[in-house]
Structure formats: C-alpha cells, structure tokens
Amino acid sequence: RSMSTPLLALIGIVIASIFWSTSGTVSKILLRSFDPYAIAFFRTALASVFILPLFLKTNKRPFIPLLKDTIFVSLAFTANFFFFFLGISKTTANAAAIIYVGTPIIAALIGHFFIGERTTLQKWIGIGIGLVGSILILVLPVFETGQKISGDLEGNILIGCATLCWALYTVGSRHLSTQNHYSPIVITSVSTFVCASIFFVVVLLSPHQTPIYALAIRWDNILWFSYLAFFVTIVTNYLFQWAIKHSSTMTATLTHYLQPIFSFIF
Numbered sequence: 001r002s003m004s005t006p007l008l009a010l011i012g013i014v015i016a017s018i019f020w021s022t023s024g025t026v027s028k029i030l031l032r033s034f035d036p037y038a039i040a041f042f043r044t045a046l047a048s049v050f051i052l053p054l055f056l057k058t059n060k061r062p063f064i065p066l067l068k069d070t071i072f073v074s075l076a077f078t079a080n081f082f083f084f085f086l087g088i089s090k091t092t093a094n095a096a097a098i099i100y101v102g103t104p105i106i107a108a109l110i111g112h113f114f115i116g117e118r119t120t121l122q123k124w125i126g127i128g129i130g131l132v133g134s135i136l137i138l139v140l141p142v143f144e145t146g147q148k149i150s151g152d153l154e155g156n157i158l159i160g161c162a163t164l165c166w167a168l169y170t171v172g173s174r175h176l177s178t179q180n181h182y183s184p185i186v187i188t189s190v191s192t193f194v195c196a197s198i199f200f201v202v203v204l205l206s207p208h209q210t211p212i213y214a215l216a217i218r219w220d221n222i223l224w225f226s227y228l229a230f231f232v233t234i235v236t237n238y239l240f241q242w243a244i245k246h247s248s249t250m251t252a253t254l255t256h257y258l259q260p261i262f263s264f265i266f
Helices: 006-021 023-030 038-059 065-086 093-100 103-114 121-145 153-178 182-206 212-216 219-246 255-261
Strands: none
Touching: 006 255, 023 065, 023 093, 023 219, 038 065, 038 182, 038 212, 038 219, 065 093, 065 153, 065 182, 093 153, 093 255, 103 121, 103 153, 103 255, 121 255, 153 182, 153 219, 182 219, 212 219, 219 255
C-alpha cells in the first residue's frame, strides 16, 4: 500500500531537518576562511548550477512574469541568508537554533493574517508543546556541559531578522504553490538564482581580508560548498516546498522543532 501524501510530507520534513541542522556547524567551519557574503555567494551560485537543468525541464512560464510573481519570496529567501550568515558569525550556533524555533509561531500568525490560513486550537497547543520541547532539548545539555548559549546581542538580533524573513518566505511560498500553482522546483530555483545574483554583486563590491577565490577552489572547501549547495540548499528547500504545497505552512515549519535534536549531534 502506498504512503499517504501527508505522511510523505512529514518524512520530507524530517529529512530536511537533518540536513538543515548541519548548516550552522558547516558555516562555522567556512567562516574561518571566508566572510559571510562569500559563503552565501559560493553556496547559492553552486546550487544554481546544480538546479538549473531541473528548472529548465520543469518551468513552462516566461521568465519575466515568473520573476514578478516570485520576487517577494525570492527576496525574503535572500534576506534570510543575509541575516543568518551575519548573525552566525557573531553569535553561537546554540543561540541561533533557539531563536529559529520561534518560526512556526511567526509563520502561523503571518499565514493567518495575510493568506487566511486557519490554525485550530489543537494546532496552537501542538506549536506550544513543540516550542517548549525544542527549547528544553537545546538548553538542558548546555547547562550540563557548561557551553555558552546566550551568544552576542547583535548576532541574536540578526538571527531574529533571519527568522522573520524565513517565516515570510514560508507563507509566500504557500501562496505561490496553492494559488499560483508553482512547483517546488520552480520556487526553489528562482529563489536560489535571485539570491546568488544579489550576493554576487555584494561580493564584488565588498573588500575581503583573505583571497576568497583561491581558497574557494581548495578541495576541502569545494566539498563543504558542494555539500551546502546540494544537500542543505537544494534538497532541503525542495522537500520544504513540497511539504508546504501538500500540507500547511505550520506543518512545514515544524522542521525548526526537529533541527535541535540533530544540531547537537553535529
């Protein structure tokens, strides 16, 4: 017997959570050699190369109208990258993970007021239980091991901005997939293309303390960027978009309750 669509969506959420939970750790490794803008550019540029064939095969709409429809979502996606990489360079991965668990509540509120997505009392109770559970998973081991959790105030504010942008991206994606009938591949592709284009300009205009282009072609950095591009950007965002299309905004954002479980492992 084939699995139901909601069950497949939940499986996709779990898989996406596993890969997403590695983002902070890998980014911290790359921040030893690269500034945040360079990491965002190399990651999304490589992801654009990987996903381009799928986009060309899937998309049937003219690019300019497509870009007009998806520009808000794409900019929210880009802003999430921008604030996340700036924030993670200043604060701890633990603090960032705790802030991101607020995403389901923010997304549920935005979805309710802007696209009329209803959230039942049972779902609100579930969101609350998940929030408390995720914070406990993050906080208790930190107290036991004596790790730093609070992070830097400026960095935490930047991560908070990234969280808000991700919630906007989630709600906007739900609208595109249900009202405009865009596929997960198309939404993921255009968002990645726009993000890579913007960070390309930023990297060109920004001074760099290290020779980023020479460092980018070192075999170890190629492996890290390839991992971020394919597994943490394309695979996760496709599964996330698929879950948004076939479940709900609130259900898709439950990835942020699962990520802390895997984040401590990595």
